[in-house]
Amino acid sequence: MQFRGRDIISMRDFSKAEIEYLLDFSLNFKESDHALKGKVLSTLFFEPSTRTRLSFESAMASLGGSCIGFSDPSVSSIKKGESLSDTIKTVEGYCNAIIIRHPLEGSARLAADIASIPVINAGDGSNQHPTQTLTDLYTIRKSKGKLSGLRIGFLGDLKYGRTVHSLSLALSSFSNKLFFISSSALSMPDSYLESLDRSSPTEHTDRLDEIIGELDILYVTRIQQERFTDPLEYKKLKNTYHINLDMLKRAKPEMKIMHPLPRVDEIDTSVDATENSLYFQQASNGVTVRKALLALIIGGAK
């Protein structure tokens, strides 16, 4: 499979076989500290996301390449009203690939349509964040040794959670059982449920305590207070879905907890030291996957 020069914009662009290839390649990737020597990566963050930016910069640095860019649009020419198209056309002359994070949905696709060099989407509004999804798939595969036949629960903000939409779609095509755990106010939108692959049955509940014992993976997302008009409703939810050692007593010992981070207090810090916590491993896997992707796309590794 050839990935040199390819854009990474949406999980929709990848077949099952391509996803498996990317994960295999990431697992076996032996980093070389000069694979991308002399190559330059632009990181254009039109909205801040410290972890995503740092993980790309770390990946690029460890392969011998360098990064240019901005992490705060208020100091760049964007504030002066430059169009996205003009920014992309200018920047592509400076580098070998572009990472873009932008608050508008579809911005990364537009950038990729304009640029002649590869573009990687690091989050476009509420739409896609494919390197996060690939990291999540990689983490599950590495921890469980497989990507199918698993019982995976999603907890928290399933309505607005971009990571949940993207990951559940990808996992559904690998035949898993998916559990969506949320209050009715934050449940999975029908449009996303409809696009799930039918080979994966789904179950919906608002009771974590009743089904946590069935799960192999529990994927937790942050519930954002600004989504609620009623602060009491928010408080109630926060407490219902708080994961602590007590809640873990109901879980299988090998059940793993994932979270795209940063967390607020969905997961008690006492859980960090347990065998169940996988979220910091997940964060560090993000660098591994991004390294492998950069080597494939910019370096033409196979």
Place this chain on the structure above:
Amino acid sequence: MKELKIARLKEGTVIDHIKSENTFRVARILGLENSSSMVTIGANLDSTKMGRKGLIKIENKFLNEKEANKIALVAPEANLCIIRNSQVEKKIRLEVPDELRGLARCINTNCVTNHEKAETRFIVESKEPLKLRCHYCERIFGKGDLEIL
């Protein structure tokens, strides 16, 4: 009562068998309110086939593919004929294309196409019922959400 006689077209386009409720939408899409051609719009006409129908005749206008595609989106049931020398020269079958470029606006206000100069693009995921996916923001829309440009 005297019946209104509609002159036969010598040269132009006839759009017939439009569902009555779609008639003025079709007229609007074609920008007929600003047209200097001779235009006849008939609404709620008797039709043996459909009960009620709409009919539009435009003199000296020959619809291009883009215009035909727009009509296919809002009134796929209509029949389209090109008239030359008072004869039907061509019947055009209306069909929703596989991809729409620059034909409709994306109703997602947070979509990049509503903020940057970019031609909109929609992938037709299903023709019946009509389901479109924005090439940019990837949202899925139905016929009711369509805002034809």
